[in-house]
Amino acid sequence: MKTYTRAASLLGVLLLSGALAACGNESEPASQTEPAGTAATSGQDSIEEPATAPAGEAAADDKTAAADTKEEAPSGDKASGDSAADDKTASGDSADDKKAEAAASGAADSKNTDSKGGASSGAGAAAADIKPADKAKQGKKGEGADRPKTESFEVAGASSTDSVTGKLQEGYGYAFYAMEGLKFDAEKNLLTMADNPDYYATVTPLAKGYGLAGLRKEGQTALKDYGKASELKGANIPAALSASRLFMSAEGDNGTGQFGLWETQNKGYQVQIHMPSGTESKTFGPLVYASISTLAD
Numbered sequence: 116m117k118t119y120t121r122a123a124s125l126l127g128v129l130l131l132s133g134a135l136a137a138c139g140n141e142s143e144p145a146s147q148t149e150p151a152g153t154a155a156t157s158g159q160d161s162i163e164e165p166a167t168a169p170a171g172e173a174a175a176d177d178k179t180a181a182a183d184t185k186e187e188a189p190s191g192d193k194a195s196g197d198s199a200a201d202d203k204t205a206s207g208d209s210a211d212d213k214k215a216e217a218a219a220s221g222a223a224d225s226k227n228t229d230s231k232g233g234a235s236s237g238a239g240a241a242a243a244d245i246k247p248a249d250k251a252k253q254g255k256k257g258e259g260a261d262r263p264k265t266e267s268f269e270v271a272g273a274s275s276t277d278s279v280t281g282k283l284q285e286g287y288g289y290a291f292y293a294m295e296g297l298k299f300d301a302e303k304n305l306l307t308m309a310d311n312p313d314y315y316a317t318v319t320p321l322a323k324g325y326g327l328a329g330l331r332k333e334g335q336t337a338l339k340d341y342g343k344a345s346e347l348k349g350a351n352i353p354a355a356l357s358a359s360r361l362f363m364s365a366e367g368d369n370g371t372g373q374f375g376l377w378e379t380q381n382k383g384y385q386v387q388i389h390m391p392s393g394t395e396s397k398t399f400g401p402l403v404y405a406s407i408s409t410l411a412d
Contacts, residue, residue: 242315242389245303253320254288256301259411266292270405271354273397281409288320289382292409294402306403313391314399318407321383327361327376330385334363334374337387342367344374355404371396381412 262283270279281292284299293299298309308314331346338344342365352362362375370391377384386407390396 242305242307242312245305245315245317247302248287248304248319250287252322253286253304254412256285256287257290258288259290260285262290262411268292268294268405268409270294270401272401279402279405281406286318289318289384289410289412291318291406291411294406296398297402297406306406308395308399308402311395311399314389314395316386316388316403316407318377318410319385319387320412321376321385325383330361330376331363333385334361337374338363338365338372341365341369341372353400353404355401355408368392377407377410379410379412384410 260283264283266281266283268279268281269276279294279296281294284291284293284301286299286301286304293306296309298307298312299305300307304318306316306318335344344363344365347362347364350357352359356362356375356377359375359377362373364371364373366372370389370393372390373386373388375386375388377386384407388400388403390399
């Protein structure tokens with residue numbers, strides 16, 4: 116009985132030892148295998164994060180970026196250059212605009228001055244540009260001057276007839292009475308309005324042999340800046356010069372221009388009259404007609 120019991124105990128121990136050994140063999144692989152999460156964590160050194168490049172590649176990228184920046188720099192400089200060029204062009208355009216404005220302003224001032232009777236009549240030669248008289252061809256002063264120094268004349272204006280005093284003026288080869296309010300320059304055969312020299316007339320002695328056809332052609336040329344010239348006849352000729360064989364007139368935006376022939380017993384005189392637009396022409400016209408009618412030689 117004891118022997119059987121001892122054998123049974125031994126067998127139980129063996130079976131228990133085998134069971135334990137079997138359990139030990141099964142649990143050892145399990146201990147050697149780590150969870151997936153732990154393995155991923157411990158493998159960080161061998162796996163590269165997508166967002167983080169190795170130091171070599173980072174340096175290469177930095178170098179490439181620097182190169183790209185360097186290459187882009189000229190583009191920036193060019194843009195700056197273009198901007199500077201544009202600024203310069205804009206500045207030039209601004210200067211041109213100012214010049215254009217200045218030019219436009221000057222033209223407007225000139226136009227205003229003309230309309231008020233300023234330095235230029237706007238048609239024909241300005242009084243200041245009239246050439247000096249040809250004294251050798253015209254003659255000497257004193258001819259036709261054997262008359263009183265002053266005399267009174269009846270001058271027919273647009274609405275009334277006034278008594279005006281004329282002062283004897285001596286030109287080269289002729290003399291006449293300049294009505295009060297007029298000024299005479301013998302060196303240029305020039306008769307101007309004392310208060311406004313834009314209103315003026317020239318009286319030029321003609322050489323012998325002049326003809327109406329030639330003078331008519333000269334008149335058309337002289338008056339073209341005023342408009343189409345018309346030849347006045349009869350009552351249309353200013354009353355003081357009604358004896359004129361040729362009297363032409365043209366009227367336009369620049370005022371009135373007139374061209375005529377006045378003759379004495381000895382000579383013929385070419386007469387040119389320039390009257391800018393304005394009310395003063397009503398005063399100047401009758402005065403200059405009356406003055407020319409007193410020519411003597």
